[in-house]
Amino acid sequence: MGRLEKLPPYLFSAIDAAKAKARAAGVEVVDLGVGDPDLPTPQALIEVMCEAVRNPANHCYPAQKGDAALKQAIAAWLQKRHGVTVDPVSQVLVLIGSKEGLGHLPLSCVEEGDNTLVPDLGYPVYGQATILAGGEPRTFALRPELNFLPDLAELEGLMDDHTRLLFLNYPNNPTGATAEADFWRPVIDLCTRRGVTMVNDAAYMEVTLDGSRPLSMLKVADFANEPVMELHSLSKMFNMTGWRIAFAAGNAEAVGRLGRVKESMDSGVFTAVQDTAAYALGEAFEGLLDSVVRAYPERRKVMVDALTKAGIEVFPTVATFYVWCRVPGAESAADFCSRALDEVGLVVTPGTGFGAGGEGWFRISLTASDEDIAEGARRIASWK
Ligand SMILES: Cc1ncc(COP(=O)(O)O)c(C=O)c1O
Known part of the structure; x- marks a missing residue:
């Protein structure tokens, strides 16, 4: 079988089709499915971007692995925000969004016959990118009993001499689970012992609903010597989300290998976007972040209150803009979500969209307008 044929079907296209059908039939759909913020990029960043676009120096090919000024800003931000010291030249790589980095990562270390460990529940790109690189994704479970953290013994049992990567994602999509130092340290030890590169996808790290500052995995690792990023x-x-900018930081060898793949694949991020990112991570950071994340606590409260009234169990968290909920009764996640659309015009995502381990769960995204959140909550509360 060819690599493309091995890719699993994309569940979200089925949801999109059902949504379009409901809309065509005149249903006023409330879409709490996708995790794409409804609110605009902060105005200050748009101003910086407009200025940067006018600068002809930015019209040429960008610095491929990231502009020196941005890499400096990233290093300073990691230090100030997370207490992590990196060398901006060798330990930082600018990405065209984290999806791009995740997508290319297996090409940097997976050969035919190699495997990677991917979470079930997880962002589908980890496994898909492994398949496209010719490797085999091996899934490990994230269970509610362990607060959606993996079981170390299960991870070790899946590893062999051909295991190249372990993908983790904390704070986690879809569950909102978080990981602390007492989780990270033994996982890093295991990966170091087995020569497996561990990558933490921290796409949601700064989205906290109580102003707390989450722990960067890099703070726990000795990444000069340990194979982590x-x-x-x-x-x-x-x-x-539309601007496409992210970065990898950590072990120089691992980051460098990913950079070598990118040299053959892309020409970096538009320098005007990189300039804006450098500004965003600088002095203005805290104010900008607060202006973005302050939308979510009240939305979560409105939604969780309605779910609780409806007798639906919610996984408690202050991380990410997702609400991870148990499907009531014995109904499958897919049936429950399709009934939600049919009966009350509500789009929510079945847990099985993130792997078989999501059976019995569904995800609500808080990235819709306050009005839509309130309307969605009302529909849930009154749904019989
Ligand atoms: C867990 C996770 N990782 C990575 C991404 C990709 O983010 P980016 O916009 O940085 O490519 C997403 C996007 O939804 C995600 O949910």
């Missing part, structure tokens, strides 16, 4: 993205931090 973390991917941070400006997409959700600053409502910039």
Whole structure:
């Protein structure tokens, strides 16, 4: 079988089709499915971008692995925000969004016959990118009993001499689970012992609902010597999903290998976007972040209140803009979500969109307008 044929079907296209059908039939759909912020990029960043676009120096090919000024700004931000010291030249790589970095990562270290460990529940790109590189994704479970953290013994049991990568994602999509130092340290030890590169996809790290500052995995690792990297993205931090900018930081060898793949694949991020990112991570960072994430606590409260009234169990968290909910009764996640669309015009995502481990769960995204959140909550509360 060819690599493309091995890719699993994309569940979200089925949801999109059902949504379009409902809309065509005149249903006023409330879409709480996708995790794409409804609010615009902060105005200050748009101003910086407009200025940067006018600069002819920015019209040429960008610095492929990231502009020196941005890499400096990233290093300074990691230091100030997370207490992590990196060398901006060898330990930082600018990405065209974290999806691009995740997509290319297996090409940097996976050969035919190699495998990677991917979470089930997880962002589908980890496994898909592994398949496209000719490798085999091996899934490990994230279970509610362990607060959606993996079981170390299961991870070790899946590893062999051909295991190249372990993908983790904390704060987690879709569950909102978070990981602390007592989780990271033994996982890093295991990967170091087995020569497996561990990547933490930290796309949601800055989206916290109580102002707390989450732990960067890099703070726990000795990444000069240990094979780990973390991917941070400006997409959700600053409502910039369309801008395409993120970065990898960590072990120089691992980051360098990814950079070598990118040299053959792309020509970097538009320098005007990189200039804007450098500004965003600088002095203005805290104010900008607050202006973005302040939308979510009240939305979550409105939604969780309605779910609780409806007798639906919610996984408690202050991380990410997702609400991870248990399907009531014995109905499958897919049936429950399709009934939600048919009966109350509500789009929510079945947990099975993130792997078989999502059976019995569904995800609500808080990235819709306050009005849509309130309307969605009303529909849930009154749904019989
Ligand atoms: C877990 C996770 N990782 C990565 C991404 C990709 O983010 P980016 O916009 O940085 O490519 C997403 C996007 O939804 C995601 O949910």
